[in-house]
Amino acid sequence: MGGNEQQQNRLEVSAPAGVSDELKLTDVIDVKLLQQLQDTFAESYGVASLIFDETGNPITKPSQFSTFCQLIRATTDGMRRCEISDARIARQVAKGSPAVAPCENFEEILDGAVPIFIGDRHVATWGIGQRVVHELSEERVRRFAERIGADPDQLVAAARELQPGSKEQFQRAVAFLERVTATLALLGAQNRELRTLREQLETRVEERTRELQETTERLQHAYADIQARQESVLNITEDLRAEIETRMQTAVELRDSERRLSDIINFLPDATFAIDLDGRVIAWNRAIEAMTGVTSEGLRGKVDYEYAVPIYGTRRPALVDLVLRRADEIEETYALFRREGESVIAEADTVIKGRRVHLWGKAGPIYDHSGQKIGAIESIRDITEQKQVEAERERYLKELEQRAAEMERFAYTISHELRTPLITVRGYTDLLLRDLERGEREQVVADLRFIENAVTSMAQLLQDTLELSRTGRVMNLPEDVPFNALVRAALVQLTEQLKWGRFEVAVAEDFPSVHVDRQRIVEVLVNLIENSIKFMGDQPQPKIEIGYRTEDNEPVFFVKDNGIGLDKSQHEKIFQLFYKVDKKSKGSGAGLAIVKRIIEVHGGRMWLESEVGKGCTVCFTLPTVGT
Amino acid sequence: MKKKARTILLIEDDEAHATLITRILEEVCPGAEIHLAYDGQEALDYLFHSGKYAAQEMSTRPDLVLLDLRLPRIDGQEVLKAIKQSEALKAIPVVVLTSSESENDVVTAYRNYANSYLIKPLGFGEFSELLRELSTYWLVKNSLPEKELGGGAR
Numbered sequence: 074m075g076g077n078e079q080q081q082n083r084l085e086v087s088a089p090a091g092v093s094d095e096l097k098l099t100d101v102i103d104v105k106l107l108q109q110l111q112d113t114f115a116e117s118y119g120v121a122s123l124i125f126d127e128t129g130n131p132i133t134k135p136s137q138f139s140t141f142c143q144l145i146r147a148t149t150d151g152m153r154r155c156e157i158s159d160a161r162i163a164r165q166v167a168k169g170s171p172a173v174a175p176c177e178n179f180e181e182i183l184d185g186a187v188p189i190f191i192g193d194r195h196v197a198t199w200g201i202g203q204r205v206v207h208e209l210s211e212e213r214v215r216r217f218a219e220r221i222g223a224d225p226d227q228l229v230a231a232a233r234e235l236q237p238g239s240k241e242q243f244q245r246a247v248a249f250l251e252r253v254t255a256t257l258a259l260l261g262a263q264n265r266e267l268r269t270l271r272e273q274l275e276t277r278v279e280e281r282t283r284e285l286q287e288t289t290e291r292l293q294h295a296y297a298d299i300q301a302r303q304e305s306v307l308n309i310t311e312d313l314r315a316e317i318e319t320r321m322q323t324a325v326e327l328r329d330s331e332r333r334l335s336d337i338i339n340f341l342p343d344a345t346f347a348i349d350l351d352g353r354v355i356a357w358n359r360a361i362e363a364m365t366g367v368t369s370e371g372l373r374g375k376v377d378y379e380y381a382v383p384i385y386g387t388r389r390p391a392l393v394d395l396v397l398r399r400a401d402e403i404e405e406t407y408a409l410f411r412r413e414g415e416s417v418i419a420e421a422d423t424v425i426k427g428r429r430v431h432l433w434g435k436a437g438p439i440y441d442h443s444g445q446k447i448g449a450i451e452s453i454r455d456i457t458e459q460k461q462v463e464a465e466r467e468r469y470l471k472e473l474e475q476r477a478a479e480m481e482r483f484a485y486t487i488s489h490e491l492r493t494p495l496i497t498v499r500g501y502t503d504l505l506l507r508d509l510e511r512g513e514r515e516q517v518v519a520d521l522r523f524i525e526n527a528v529t530s531m532a533q534l535l536q537d538t539l540e541l542s543r544t545g546r547v548m549n550l551p552e553d554v555p556f557n558a559l560v561r562a563a564l565v566q567l568t569e570q571l572k573w574g575r576f577e578v579a580v581a582e583d584f585p586s587v588h589v590d591r592q593r594i595v596e597v598l599v600n601l602i603e604n605s606i607k608f609m610g611d612q613p614q615p616k617i618e619i620g621y622r623t624e625d626n627e628p629v630f631f632v633k634d635n636g637i638g639l640d641k642s643q644h645e646k647i648f649q650l651f652y653k654v655d656k657k658s659k660g661s662g663a664g665l666a667i668v669k670r671i672i673e674v675h676g677g678r679m680w681l682e683s684e685v686g687k688g689c690t691v692c693f694t695l696p697t698v699g700t
Numbered sequence: 701m702k703k704k705a706r707t708i709l710l711i712e713d714d715e716a717h718a719t720l721i722t723r724i725l726e727e728v729c730p731g732a733e734i735h736l737a738y739d740g741q742e743a744l745d746y747l748f749h750s751g752k753y754a755a756q757e758m759s760t761r762p763d764l765v766l767l768d769l770r771l772p773r774i775d776g777q778e779v780l781k782a783i784k785q786s787e788a789l790k791a792i793p794v795v796v797l798t799s800s801e802s803e804n805d806v807v808t809a810y811r812n813y814a815n816s817y818l819i820k821p822l823g824f825g826e827f828s829e830l831l832r833e834l835s836t837y838w839l840v841k842n843s844l845p846e847k848e849l850g851g852g853a854r
Contacts, residue, residue, distance in 0.1 A: 485802070492799040496820045496827075497716040503824030504723070523716040642775070 096268070098124070098132060098189060098197040101261040110253070111199070112136045118246035119236045121203040127195055129163070139203045141231035145178060150221040154178050159200075162186045166198050171247055178217065181207040183240065185247045189254045191261030199250055204243045205235045338450075347439060347450040348393050352376050355448060364455065366426055384432075384453070385423055392417050392436035396449040420456070431457045483541070486649070490534050494527035501527075537667070544670045549590045551675075553698045556584035556630065559591065560619050563598035570606055574615060581620035585628050586698040589675055594695070597668045598632070601691050604664065605634035608689065612636055627694055635688040644681045706839045707733045709762035711743040711779060712797075713771050717820070720827065721766070721797070728832035729839065733760065740774025743767075744782055747789060764838050765794040767814075769805055777808050784813035791845055793838050 098107070107124060115122035115136035123135045145151035158177040165172030166186040176182040184202030188195050214232045218225035335356055338345050344361035348354055353376050357369040365383035372380060378388040385391070390403045395417045404410045407419035416437040423430060436451035501520045508516040560580055564571070571578060587594070602617060609615045618633040639647065646652050648669045672679045672693045683689040708725060712718040718736055725734055737743035745751030746759045753759045765783065769776035776796070783789045793815040798805065801819055809817050818834065821827050 489800055489802070492820075492822075493714060493717070496799055496822055497714070497720070499822045500720045500824045500827055501716070504720070507824075519719075523719065527716060 096191050096194075096196065096261060096264065098126070098191070098257070098261070101191060101264045102257060104132065108133045108136075114246075114250065114253070115201075118201070118242070118249070119204070119238055120201045120243070120246055122199065122201050124189075124197055124199045126197050132197060137203075139231065139235055141228065141235055142203050144218075144223050144228050144231055145221065148221045148223045151178065151223060154221075158184055162200065163198070167195070169195065171251055173244065173247055176202070179205075179209060179213075181205055181209055183243050185243065185250075187247060187250045187254045190258040191264075192258075196261070199254060201243075201246060201250065203235070204246075205237045206240045206243065208237055209235070341452065343452040343454050345450065345452045346372075346380055346393075347448055348380065349448040350397065350446070352378065352394070354380050356450070361453065364425065364453070384425065385421075391451060392419060392434045393449040393451040396436045396438050396451075397446075425455075429457070430455050431460045483538075487534065487538055491531060494531045494534075497527035498524050537664075541667050541670060544593075544667055544674065548674065549592055551588050551590050551696075553586050553588050554591050554594075555586045556621070556695075557581075559587075559589075559594050559598060560584070562591075562595045563602060566595075566599050567602055567606075570603070571617075574606060574609070576606065576609075577614065577616040579616065579618040579620075584621060587695045588698050589695055590671075593671045594675075597671050597693075600664050600668045601632040604691070605632060605636060605689070608636045609634060610637035628697055629692050629694055631682075631690050631692045633688065633690040638685045638687045638689050639681065639683045640685050644683065647681060648679070705731055705733060706763045707735065707760045708835075708839075709735050709737065709743065709746065709765045711737045711740070711765065711771065711776065712768045713738050714768070717768070720824075721831065724824075724828050724831045725835065728828060729835040732835070732839070735759070735762065738772075740771040740776060740779045743771075743779050744774060747783065748786075761789075762792060763844065764835070765792055766797045767794055769796060769798045769800055769809070777805075777812055780809060780812040780814055793842070793844070795834060795838065 102110075111122045111124055111133050119137065121135060121138045121142070122133075123131055123138075124133045125131045142155070146155050154177040158174070161177075162172050162174055162184055163186065165174070166188045169188055169190075171185065171187040173183060173185040176184055182202070183204045183206055184200070186198050186200040189197040189199060209232050211229050211232070214229050215225040217223075218228040338347065338356045339358045341358055342360055344364040345356070345358045346354060346361050347356040353374055354372045357367075357372050357380070362368050367383040378390060378394075380393075381387065381389045381391050390400060392407075394400070395403060396415065404419075407421050410417070410419040412418075416435055418433075418435045420431065420433050423432060433454045433456045434451055436449055438446050439448045439450055441447045501523045505517060505520040505524070508520055557580065564578065564580075598619070602619075605617045606615075612635055614635070616635050619631070620633070621628045621630045623629070648665050652666075669679045672695070675695055677694040677696070679691065679693040681689065681691055706729070708729070710718065710721060710725075712721060718738070722734055722736065725732060735746065737746055741751070746753045747762075749756055749759060767776050767780060771779070776798070780794055780796070783792060783794055790813070794813075795816040795818060796805075796809045796814045797818050797820060799820045806817050815838075816834075818830060821830055
């Protein structure tokens with residue numbers, strides 16, 4: 074605690090109540106103990122003593138209080154004077170220091186007071202007094218009593234009871250009291266400090282307790298959380314385990330299904346392969362290995378259209394790719410490209426293992442169990458032979474149609490051609506009978522001649538018809554023959570006729586060889602040369618030229634004469650069956666039809682180049698050796 | 701009806717048929733003058749006064765033409781066309797008399813304005829009957845202009 078001087082200033086202002094919650098004197102020392110202390114002190118020093126609090130209320134009961142003072146205080150005036158004394162003392166004590174002052178009533182009587190501090194606070198005052206330092210004269214007492222209205226006798230008697238003492242003695246008592254109060258103050262301060270400490274401690278304990286509680290709570294929460302997490306981790310672990318199990322099962326199933334798929338694809342007779350969405354080859358079956366000569370091992374997992382190389386000879390999108398994405402420019406490279414639902418179908422010409430092939434292909438998507446598109450599969454068929462057969466069949470069909478139409482024309486022509494002689498025969502037989510009846514012999518002979526001619530011509534027709542029908546059917550095996558050998562053979566057959574008509578025959582020197590039915594082509598040449606002879610007219614220098622020229626890289630053979638020639642309107646008709654330029658000429662008119670037929674059966678063409686009066690050239694083509 | 705000499709131009713390349721038809725016509729159409737042309741060229745020469753018929757008096761304008769279709773040198777259809785394209789001759793009835801039953805021939809003939817298309821029948825009796833009806837119709841019952849059709853009128 075600080076020095077008294079410091080405390081004086083402060084205590085003066087803070088004397089009144091307002092800090093009542095602060096320590097009181099009785100908090101520091103028990104009232105009973107305080108009373109004993111006061112009583113002992115008062116008795117020892119022979120002074121009156123009373124302790125009162127900062128507001129002036131007594132804390133203890135008065136000790137050694139003199140009757141003298143009680144009598145004075147019992148009067149109004151005396152009391153007023155006592156109060157003046159008390160106030161003067163109190164004012165001094167309020168400054169923080171002990172006070173000693175003579176009584177207002179009797180200056181021989183000293184009063185004093187000592188402040189009691191707890192810490193820096195003035196909490197109580199210990200008052201002492203009624204010490205008579207000089208004897209009081211009866212006279213003064215009596216006068217005083219009269220003045221204040223007290224019983225003088227009683228007061229004089231009381232004055233005698235007052236124990237006189239020295240001023241020094243009184244001051245020693247005050248000094249002692251000062252010690253006591255200082256001890257009390259120290260006690261109070263310690264007590265206060267203790268209390269503060271305790272309070273701080275309590276606060277701290279409370280804080281710690283709270284913190285501890287909070288921490289505990291947090292820990293509990295954390296623990297609960299950890300427990301919960303642990304539980305969920307356990308759950309997750311369980312889920313994971315189940316998931317892993319499922320996946321492993323799925324993986325096994327997938328592997329199984331892939332194996333099965335692979336087995337099935339391998340078993341397929343068509344060349345088949347499959348790719349995933351990255352264009353990686355995931356299947357390449359035995360049939361496609363056989364077709365391309367490239368093994369599955371060499372292709373598995375390859376990307377960048379590697380699979381197209383053995384098929385198209387180059388890296389390029391194939392039908393499988395058109396399943397996964399559209400690409401018009403690729404679609405255009407295929408023949409007969411079409412889509413059927415999700416599938417694509419097309420044909421393509423390409424070269425595989427050095428062989429020209431015609432492929433048919435179909436491709437479609439592959440899905441997994443969840444319906445997700447995972448790739449595409451393509452099957453390829455080599456339909457080269459089928460195509461060839463088809464083309465051949467087409468050709469046969471066309472030929473058949475041609476033949477059927479020809480047959481129809483043929484049948485019609487025959488019926489028509491037979492009709493003409495039939496009309497004659499029927500007409501003249503009736504007429505013959507009539508002429509016979511009438512005995513017209515000349516007429517009968519004429520009738521018979523007509524009938525005979527008609528029958529002859531019918532026979533000829535039948536023979537030619539037979540001949541023509543044979544032409545299409547009966548063929549000797551074709552052989553490679555030099556064309557001039559055929560010309561020579563024909564000319565030999567016609568030696569007599571040519572000699573007789575003094576014909577000049579010019580034959581080209583250098584003919585290509587032809588691949589033909591030798592006998593038939595000789596027949597053709599004989600027929601054509603005969604026609605030239607027949608239609609030479611009045612030509613003084615009859616000439617027949619047999620040769621060939623090249624047109625569009627193809628040899629065109631011809632038999633040319635300088636005879637009467639034919640009008641353009643007749644150029645096609647002349648090849649019709651039984652068509653005759655001159656009805657009186659020999660033969661049925663079937664010759665050129667047959668000749669043309671023979672050439673056509675060989676795969677050649679025949680046509681006429683002629684003008685009236687400028688001779689006639691019959692041209693034809695034939696398969697040459699090496700074509 | 702006043703009986704009057706009629707001229708028939710028969711264009712037929714088959715000798716047997718020509719003889720047969722001529723003999724029948726002489727029976728069923730007595731008094732008719734029958735002129736025979738063996739091919740298309742000769743027929744046109746006769747009709748248009750050319751070739752060996754260049755002199756006007758060599759040929760009489762026919763009242764009826766009997767025309768076979770398959771003819772040497774110039775085809776029957778061409779002869780028909782020539783007659784029907786001629787203002788002077790188009791009124792002359794041209795009856796196609798042929799052994800062809802071809803639809804194509806029939807169509808072409810009518811396209812060329814043939815007046816009738818007849819197929820030569822089998823048998824003398826049938827042939828006689830046909831020619832009798834034909835000549836009765838065209839030469840007796842049917843009326844024809846006395847003169848050539850005027851060039852300016854049509």
